[in-house]
Amino acid sequence: MRLVILDTSDKVAEWSAKYVLKRIVDFKPGPDRYFVLGLPTGGTPLGMYKKLIEYHKAGKISFKYVKTFNMDEYVGLPRDHPESYHYYMWNNFFKHIDINPANAHVLDGNAPDLQKECDEFENKINEAGGVELFIGGIGPDGHIAFNEPGSSLFLEQELKL
Secondary structure (H helix, E strand, C coil): CCCCCCCCCHHHHHHHHHHCCCCCHHHHHHHCEEEEEECCCHHHHHHHHHHHHHHHCCCCCCCCCCCEEECCCCCCCCCCCCCHHHHHHHHHCCCHCCCCHHHHHHCCCCCHHHHHHHHHHHHHHHHHHCCCCCCCCCCCCCCCCCEECCCCCCCHHHHHH
């Protein structure tokens, strides 16, 4: 792992967007070779999304042969609610680039069977060949996705003890 420390969030956004751009361009995606990108929401990646939109509009990058998978979504919140991650991704990124909507995957927090939704989501990732690059963000309290500091990733196993 390489740690990159920059002075401002704008510089982090630009560095991150250039990194994503380079990884996608170097991969040379095409109709039979999709680049698979894992994405977060929140304040951390917002500047990066804005830069990627700029690069797309300038013709530096295409998302035509990119598949994305978001890391989380709220349960019970309608997709069109301004706080949902589906809404966030479509309004802050997807609608501004040339990605096929069928290739932009965000969990359905209103699925009747949430375990089945998660299992099918995982299967879609596997069918896509796994994630080539996953962008992460860390919240102000150190959380990653909905995993708060000190929370266990093995909660289900702990409850069975």
